[in-house]
Amino acid sequence: MKQTNVLIVGVGGQGTLLASRVLGRAALMCGNDVKISEVHGMSQRGGSVITYVKYGSKVYSPLIDPGCADYILAFELLEAYRALPYLNASAGRIIASSQRIDPMSVITGSASYPDDIVQKIGPSRITLLNALDLAKKAGNVKSVNSVLLGAFAKHSEIPFEIWTEALSQTVPQKTKDVNLSAFMAGFMESNPIS
């Protein structure tokens, strides 16, 4: 299978790690070689976090170079913009939650949150979802990761049944149903805000 590079970005504590593990498992179940690079430690305390997931017939490096991400799943809009240099400039796609979390420099007023991020990224490159809202409707604000995975699933070559199987195996058992409906909500979202 052709190699797919997926960058997952967000703010520490948003659950990006779980999303990468679900995707990694789904890719593995399809018979791929898989590498995932995670972030642990300091940046998990509300800093910018990047997780790399790569799969294909043979993956050498766990990291994704600038210009080489086929997809970027972004849990937060500024982080989507920050990750732009990683995107494959001609064919990459960003799937982003419209959620905005101010970094401390914006909170204290020493910097401002960029305007019109979607315009600046280029609307044709980005699929924007109100993932927080969809997650709330699914029953838990913490299921944003499943919403974004659902939206990504539509673009990926991984079969639907494998997604739901991988999701069920990875998330804590008591949150399984909420995560499955959040995943469906992301998958079904036919009219994303873009």
Place this chain on the structure above:
Amino acid sequence: MKELLLGNAAVARGAYEAGVRYVSSYPGTPSTEITERISGYPESEVYCEWAPNEKVAAESAIGASIAGARAMTCCKHVGLNVMADPIFTASYTGVNGGLVICVADDPGMHSSQNEQDSRHYARAAKMPALEPSDSEECLEFTKLAFDLSEQYDVPVMLRLTTRVAHSQSLAETAERLDKPLLPYEKDMRKYVMMPANAIRRHTVVEERTSRLEEAAERLSCNVIEDNHSKIGVICSGINYCYAKEAFEDGVNYLKLGLVWPVSPKLITRFASICETVYVLEELDPFIESICRSYGVSVHGKDIFPMTGEYSSAMLKERILHESADVLQPEEDLPPRPPALCPGCPHRGVFHVLKKMKLTVSGDIGCYTLGALPPLSALDTTICMGASISAAHGMAKVRGDEWKGKLVSVIGDSTFMHSGITGLSDIVYNRGANTVIILDNSTTGMTGHQDNPLTGKTIRGHATRQADLEILCKGIGIDRVTVVDPFDLNALEAALKKELTVDEPSVIIAQRPCALLKTVIHRGHCTVGDNCIRCGKCLTIGCPAISRHDGITEIDETLCNGCGLCAQVCPVNAIRKEDEQ
């Protein structure tokens, strides 16, 4: 069976399969998960623990090895500094059961205070060092490390870097080897390192290094891949992955699994099949200088940086002069450094310290984040424990000028790690410093491990809990006050009082970490209509509070209702949701 394993989990698996019986460590990113994973294996097969610090951990592993068990200790690079003393001499005594020292370096400093290259320790302590590239090798090399350790009677270093430790890739798992305890024989010439014995052992060490250097030529973990190219790269660890991604089979590879000692014959043989040789290694020119000392001319730090991480893009650009198209944001983006969590008990302490304009000698932990704006409360952070001892030095040279204006801030786990001795120094040498111990009942930054103050072991067994108050009193601190850091007035009053007295004092700011599962949060706060837009609540640096178009808002998905912001609001505009 092949499994997707985190590098650290693969090290744990490798140790388990190698029959390890004893693992003792102190948590430190990026090494923490190794010992955590070990605690997932049956207690009947492997004993494991969190030790108060790395020196104790290493010494206990050395003891377990002498007593006949396969033993391991794991640490981050700066933890290796703490355990340097015992391991330099353990290299002289050698081992009985295999002994592995696993160290995880952090190029790029994702979660560290320096970027040291631990390979120097291997050479300095004269112990061989293995460096895996992915999880498969993490598992295999850990087993190899135990075998080499017993075969050559030497502790073996297993060196990881963040990207290997924290990447997941496929690894083949196997059954555990049944390794009964080896017989123990009293042998004072080997295990009692007094001069007469150590002089003899040093000769043994040098002979051992020669034998290892000789063997390195044939070790299966050192591999030449001859792709009939003019270009050759010498690499190990993650840089092999970057090189493969960048060049695939377009260059020749010498992949070193054993990074010290390095076989001169292997290096010369490889150089002879290439026109140009590059050494790919992050941080110091360690292999590069060894190659030069063997008379082999190589490129290395002349084209690659000494600082930070490498990447396949960097290798492509600097060797092949190729680069990908890259999109750039149109503007400078506001950075997003980590911050203390919403509801973090440390926040109140730093708010008060800033308000009182104190000089704050800081330490290593989540609370290092108190240095960042808007709290901006810390003056220094050096290493584990330095908050107390450095403040002692400051107080002695600044005398009356700094009296009442200087305070140390240290976490509970860090205090047990290496704060006690600094405090004893202050008492013994007639200092009068004030030390705040931030007792949040856990080792927070590394992901919430237990420590001697939490009353629980790594496996969750109840154990005797050290008593901070009695401990401080025992070393001669008569003034110990316990306060709740959420009570800003009480905290400020305690500080004012303790800073004026002419004797050393300790304030224990006691409140569990907001992320502990045992801490139950109720509701969240909201900003009422009577807000006068003064912005005071924004100065405590809570990520849940923000201001848009002059209006202050609290993000209910982030806030956990700690109420600290309500205490700083001058007009009581902030209320707990369930009170309104």
